[in-house]
Amino acid sequence: MTYIPRLFPFVVVYREKMPARLSKFLQFIPCAALGALIIPGVFSSIPEMPQAAIFGIGFAFIYAWYKGGIIVPVLGSILVAYGVLLVN
Amino acid sequence: MREKYFDIKEGLVTGFPIVIGYVPIAMAFGILAKATGITMMDSFLFSALVYAGASQFMALNLLNAGVGIGEIIVATLLMNFRHFLMSASLSTKMRNREKKWIPLIAFGVTDETFSVASFKKQMIDKEFILPLQAVAYFSWIGGTFLGYIVGEILPSDIKSSMGIALYAMFVAILIPEAKKSSRVALLAGLSGMMNFLLNYFKVLPQGWTLVLVIIIVAAFGAFVFDREEVKTIE
Numbered sequence: 325m326t327y328i329p330r331l332f333p334f335v336v337v338y339r340e341k342m343p344a345r346l347s348k349f350l351q352f353i354p355c356a357a358l359g360a361l362i363i364p365g366v367f368s369s370i371p372e373m374p375q376a377a378i379f380g381i382g383f384a385f386i387y388a389w390y391k392g393g394i395i396v397p398v399l400g401s402i403l404v405a406y407g408v409l410l411v412n
Numbered sequence: 413m414r415e416k417y418f419d420i421k422e423g424l425v426t427g428f429p430i431v432i433g434y435v436p437i438a439m440a441f442g443i444l445a446k447a448t449g450i451t452m453m454d455s456f457l458f459s460a461l462v463y464a465g466a467s468q469f470m471a472l473n474l475l476n477a478g479v480g481i482g483e484i485i486v487a488t489l490l491m492n493f494r495h496f497l498m499s500a501s502l503s504t505k506m507r508n509r510e511k512k513w514i515p516l517i518a519f520g521v522t523d524e525t526f527s528v529a530s531f532k533k534q535m536i537d538k539e540f541i542l543p544l545q546a547v548a549y550f551s552w553i554g555g556t557f558l559g560y561i562v563g564e565i566l567p568s569d570i571k572s573s574m575g576i577a578l579y580a581m582f583v584a585i586l587i588p589e590a591k592k593s594s595r596v597a598l599l600a601g602l603s604g605m606m607n608f609l610l611n612y613f614k615v616l617p618q619g620w621t622l623v624l625v626i627i628i629v630a631a632f633g634a635f636v637f638d639r640e641e642v643k644t645i646e
Contacts, residue, residue: 326464326467326489329492329496329499330492330521331499331519333497333500334503337500337503345634345635348637350500350501353530354501354527355586355596356625357494357497357603358600359586359599359600360626362579362583362586366583369578370572376572376573377579380573381579384579384583384584392588394581394584395428397583398433398580398584400580402580405573405575406573409572
């Protein structure tokens with residue numbers, strides 16, 4: 325039941341024969357999904373202390389903005405969140 | 413050949429943040445599965461076959477509550493309908509569609525592997541996406557075993573702080589793109605806001621909110637930005 329939605333589109337969707345608007349729609353799916361995958365889930369990602377999540381994600385945001393990369397924002401946000409949990 | 417090697421390496425490396433995110437969640441599942449009283453084999457099969465975080469937790473809850481199998485199956489299908497959209501989008505970004513690999517690639521589509529792969533600069537080929545998905549998949553199964561067998565080994569503060577990992581990864585994927593393109597920023601912001609409101613007011617059953625948000629925002633983008641582009645060409 326988790327497999328059908330994942331497999332079906334690969335079999336059906338072919339880029340070559342597709343209206344322009346549909347292909348645009350499909351191209352916008354990643355950013356449409358990403359916003360909703362982050363918000364509001366992130367606020368409850370550390371249920372016992374939402375502030376830790378906010379500081380952690382704030383670090384990821386700022387670091388990704390100025391420096392980019394994935395691994396440093398991820399590890400850094402964990403450390404920041406951990407730090408906030410320790411202090412409180 | 414060299415290029416393939418780099419793709420494989422890139423797939424493995426970009427999978428690393430997903431591992432950091434998956435292991436604690438999978439461990440939590442293993443721990444909960446044991447507490448629910450299902451066997452280790454069943455927990456393993458859960459993670460190996462269902463391979464969907466929220467659905468597995470939901471299934472445990474429903475099993476616990478004595479809900480029937482049929483209902484669990486339907487709820488699981490609804491919950492994972494978003495992958496229908498994700499796979500459709502991803503399949504337009506695939507280079508060299510090799511039929512024999514499609515079933516495997518499709519199986520490995522998750523919110524996280526989809527996000528990482530979709531925002532890759534170049535087209536995707538199997539040398540990149542399969543290692544990425546394999547790393548994610550085995551960390552999920554490994555985490556499940558670990559949780560079932562050893563239980564809580566991570567100190568609770570560390571485990572809690574790791575809850576931020578996947579969100580930090582999503583942010584790190586999104587920010588550079590949003591910086592470059594105001595469209596991406598607008599669409600992602602819009603979808604986050606819509607999802608927040610729909611969740612807050614609990615308008616739709618779990619699983620459907622995300623599907624609806626993705627459809628509306630992507631359609632909005634397809635219509636609005638389509639017109640804009642025509643204008644700039646004129």
